[in-house]
Amino acid sequence: MTSEEPALSLECVTVELGGKRILDNINAKVMAGEVFGIIGPNGSGKTTLLKCVSRTISPISGRISIRGKPIDAYSDRDFSIEVSAMLPHWPSGFSIDAYEIVLMGCRNRTKGIWWEGGEELSVVDGVLRQLNATNLIHRDFDTLSSGEQRKILIAKSLAQRTGIVLLDEPVAYLDLKHKLEVMEVMRDLASSGHTVVMSLHELELASKYCDHLLALDSGNVKFFGTPREVVTVDLLREVYGVQAYVRWDEACNFATIIPRSSKDRRGG
Amino acid sequence: MVETTIRQKRYRFVVYAAVLSLALLSLFFISVMIGSVWFSPETVVGVFFGTEGSSTITSIIMGYRVPRVLFALFTGLVLGISGGVMQTLTRNPLADPYITGLASGAALGAAVAFVMPGIPLYAIPIFAFAGGILMLMLVMFISRKAGSGPLNFILAGLAVGTVASAFLMIIITSASNASHGILYWLYGSFSTSSWSDLWTAAFIATPFLIFMLLKSRDLNILIFGEDHAKQLGINSHRLWVALLLSLSIAVSACVAFCGVIGFIGLVAPHIMRLLVGSDNRFVLPLSGMMGAILLIVSDDIVRSPLNPLFEMPVGSMTALIGVPFFIYLLIKRGKNFDL
DSSP states (O other): OOTTSOSEEEEEEEEEETTEEEEEEEEEEEOTTOEEEEEOSTTSSHHHHHHHHTTSSOOSEEEEEETTEEGGGSOHHHHHHHEEEEOOOOOOSSOOBHHHHHHHGGGGGOOOSSSOOHHHHHHHHHHHHHTTOGGGTTSBGGGSOHHHHHHHHHHHHHHTOOSEEEEESTTTTOOHHHHHHHHHHHHHHHHTTOEEEEEOSOHHHHHHHOSEEEEEETTEEEEEEOHHHHSSHHHHHHTSOOOEEEEEETTTTEEEEEEOOGGGGGGO | OHHHHHHHHHHHHHHHHHHHHHHHHHHHHHHHHOSSSOOOHHHHHHHHTTOOOOHHHHHHIIIIIHHHHHHHHHHHHHHHHHHHHHHHHTTOTTOOTTTTTHHHHHHHHHHHHHHSTTOOGGGHHHHHHHHHHHHHHHHHHHHHHTOSSHHHHHHHHHHHHHHHHHHHHHHHHHOHHHHHHHHHHHTOOOTTOOHHHHHHHHHHHHHHHHHHHHTHHHHHHHTTOHHHHHHTTOOHHHHHHHHHHHHHHHHHHHHHHHOOOOSHHHHHHHHHHHHHOSOHHHHHHHHHHHHHHHHHHHHHHHHSTTSOSOOOOHHHHHHHHHHHHHHHHHHHTGGGGOO
8 A cells, every 4th residue: 555545546436315416426535643634604505415424324326435445345344344424323222331332332343243342342441531421331322411422433433344334413412521532532543544524614624634625615625634724714704604703723733713804894 | 441341241141151051941941840830859850760660640740831931931032132132223122023024024925825725834933934934034035125234124014914913803803703813823832832833943943043142242333233243343234144044043933923012022132231230142042041931920820820711922921020020120229211
């Protein structure tokens, strides 16, 4: 494997759902060891894009490859070792302890059909500690708050121990401290060689923690580049339809976004 | 951390399994004693060890009671396990193994066999089995056309089941001479259970039963749906279909002989879930044992001399016993049933 080969590449990916074009001719390359952010307003196609990469839905045309190999060429088992995805879920209707959900993540690598092995259990312990979620393990998953459920689902994805980790809004519903914790964990993952692809709405966090950002609007790529290139007044105006100031903190290398309301026109 | 939790859970499972096995064993022994004639424990032991002198007693116990109790045990096992599987597959805690219209299909098949001239009594199970499986195929076909997903599946089962019930009612009301037999079959009975019935049902159902138990870990993962399971490397659609077919064949094999016995498949998994949580590796085996216990007790009451005039259908007895128990648990630990 050459270092030039992208961990994940999308070529001309087009998706239609129910006759409506959701993604239109998307091209992207994600290198190993980076945190790749997908941003864009609601309904812009972020989740759909992640679902394509995780093989949950298939595009009508285009090609998605992992390290040069098309994703359709992987068996279910092999794919589950390459890619994990935290996607929207629905309530199960049964009471399941949170740790049982994290343990499910280990299923992709186990040979045993009945009990989990000691190695799996230590992986689960490690992941829970990393995410600072050990206090949740005995709780019924359906009774956790949305933010806590997010954390458990992230833990499940990490327990899969895949090279590529896909996350659909991993920090939604989390409070500020937990948002930062999760983003730090993603950075750690990336620096240990994993590839993290996530959708998110928090542009300030995206600017600080992502290596590259892809901005979608109505299924088209509107902006792509480093956070410095993407998180701009133009992005906010053209993609989000918001008038705002963007300030870059040179020391810490992150953007601050201050919305402009119609009232403070004179100050602008 | 997680390891201690899991060890505790496994320990609890072993304790429950031991208690239920012991209960089953003693229940089996007591049930052989019970009947229109009561036998003493010594007589039963004597028969089992071949020291009983009376050949009449030996033939009553070995030829009639033991196969009957064992058939109830096996059917309870099948219904308990299948109920747990079906509730997880449809992600619906209110599902039972008959939700595919399997019960109405089997009943319709049996009813047809009752009213058609020239069909011998021993062929009724074949018709019932075929009816149940045909109904399942129809439901699977329709739900496939409607788009997969548990809800479509349940709705298709409801629709097809209703049509089958309608035909059943037409047959019952038009063929008055056969209607008693059909109704009796409909609510289930072990009064005709024989060794050959037991062997046939066990021969058909056991492989599927083992398959379902071996897949309990993967079944856990299906609780969050097919997409979720697929991401963990499980061929979820194939597993879903395989489990559904397995449970339907296993249940049909028993139901074909003893009739439609309700509530066991609904209640037994719930009782065990309240005690050991939702992990199917614990729930399914225990739910099978609980189903067997409930069904043996129901059958004991039905054939005990407490009601000497007629034998009640065992299906009504399972409801009379199982549902109050269920309601008690529901009220006591209702928080676990939040949808």
